[in-house]
Amino acid sequence: MALWDGRFEGGPAEAMLRFSESLGVDLQMFNEDIDGSIAHATMLAEVGLLTAAEAETLRAGLEQVREELRSGAYKPEIALEDVHMAVEARLTAIVGDVGGKLHTARSRNDQVATDVRLWLKNRLGELDQALVELLKALLDRVEQDGRTLMPGYTHLQRGQPIWLGHHLLAYAWMIRRDRQRLHDALDRVDWSPLGACAMAGTPHPIDREMTAELLGFSGPIPNAMDAVAARDHQQEVASFCAILMTHLSRMAEELVLWSGREFNLVRIGEGWTTGSSIMPQKRNPDAAELVRGKAGRVYGDLTALLTMVKGLPLAYNRDLQEDREALFDAVNTTLACVQVCAGMWSSLTVNRERFTAELRGDFLLATELADHLVGQGVPFREAHRVAGQLVKACEARGENLSALTLADLRAVDPRFGDDALSWLEPEGAVERRTSQGGTAWSQVEAQVEALRDELDERDL
Ligand code: ARG
DSSP states (O other): OOTTGGGOSSOOOHHHHHHHOOHHHHGGGHHHHHHHHHHHHHHHHHTTSSOHHHHHHHHHHHHHHHHHHHHTSOOOOGGGOSHHHHHHHHHHHHHGGGGGGTTTTOOHHHHHHHHHHHHHHHHHHHHHHHHHHHHHHHHHHHHHHTTOEEEEEETTEEEEEEEHHHHHHHHHHHHHHHHHHHHHHHHHHOOBOTTOTTTTOOSSOOOHHHHHHHTTOSSBOSOHHHHHHOOHHHHHHHHHHHHHHHHHHHHHHHHHHHHSTTTOOEEOOGGGOBOOSSOTTOOBOHHHHHHHHHHHHHHHHHHHHHHHHTTOOSSOOGGGGGHHHHHHHHHHHHHHHHHHHHHHHHHOEEOTTTTTTTTTTOGGGHHHHHHHHHHTTOOHHHHHHHHHHHHHHHHHTTOOGGGOOHHHHHHHOTTOOTTGGGGGOHHHHHHTOOSTTOSSHHHHHHHHHHHHHTTTOSOO
């Protein structure tokens, strides 16, 4: 027997029940459903639609249902369709007829919209905290190993020497912006649909401000139809997750690359790697690979949420029940990936000397020769050509820039100064880049400090 069967002769087909129930995914938000019901019952009593004693009975009953669902003592059957009816049916079994009063001035349409928003508020709070932990792990790594010399790349070709810290901070700023996006999305999640009822409101004297406040929302959603039909806040959350996953996937890809033998810059802690069933020597970066792979899954969730709503007439349509599979998956997957990335960064061992010898005289110092000439008053375009000619000459001889003498330099351009060769020291090249946001250690330190200072802030 369904709670809506008054106008029906028989029940739904067995196959229909299995097809339409959403209990599996809904049960993730049974706490939120019960919180919403308790706030609603409290409000109904305040405005005189229930007696104080009835409201108390409902509250106590709802707490019992919560406990039974938590412990697993109550396992709702799929005939109950969704979490809302599962809670109400059990409540009524516990408290009797008064259970039937709870649904006064309420519909499952505003109920489900409320539950999902509450779930998002809770879960996004956890995600924000996980992002803070990831930022801390990155900043700790910068402080610990940041002065490791490495090539900075463009086109995956060696560009200019940098400190590892400079590279890691690029990720830290991306993650910081992800936090901003999360907070932005949360601002639009944080409004209460409760009391919108099916989509037209109710003739009963309800107080939507009160339920919004009891549930910790910023306020009620002004339009009842919008309250039950809108899913843009979910799309926004999934977009934030998708963008964040692009950042994690880039990070993960670099960890895969850097931990390989060819790069040999880092070693991921054993706890985040796995072995091979055939090749005994293997120690594979599976955690990073999975993060990279799961990015695709979250993009799929976003696409599902966008297409689910595309062209959908107002207000509620059953299509909208599909929202949670994608939304919860996007948020849960992203949260797990953020936690795994924080764990990997913390577990890392950096091979700090990896590039020290290799970068001496490497062609990635060619810009230094050009910049030196600029200091001598040579226009940059001209200086660039001179440095290019020197690279070409060295390459032809099978040597790198450390083979050059001052005489070689001056043979190509007499304007090279006495200290020209000292510009070919990789660390010097890094430390000269003191422009704001440059790779010099002073700039790295300033950014670490700026990022640490705001870790606890809500408004970024
Ligand atoms: N289980 C439904 C959902 O998840 C709840 C709302 C049902 N409303 C309705 N009119 N059938 O969307």
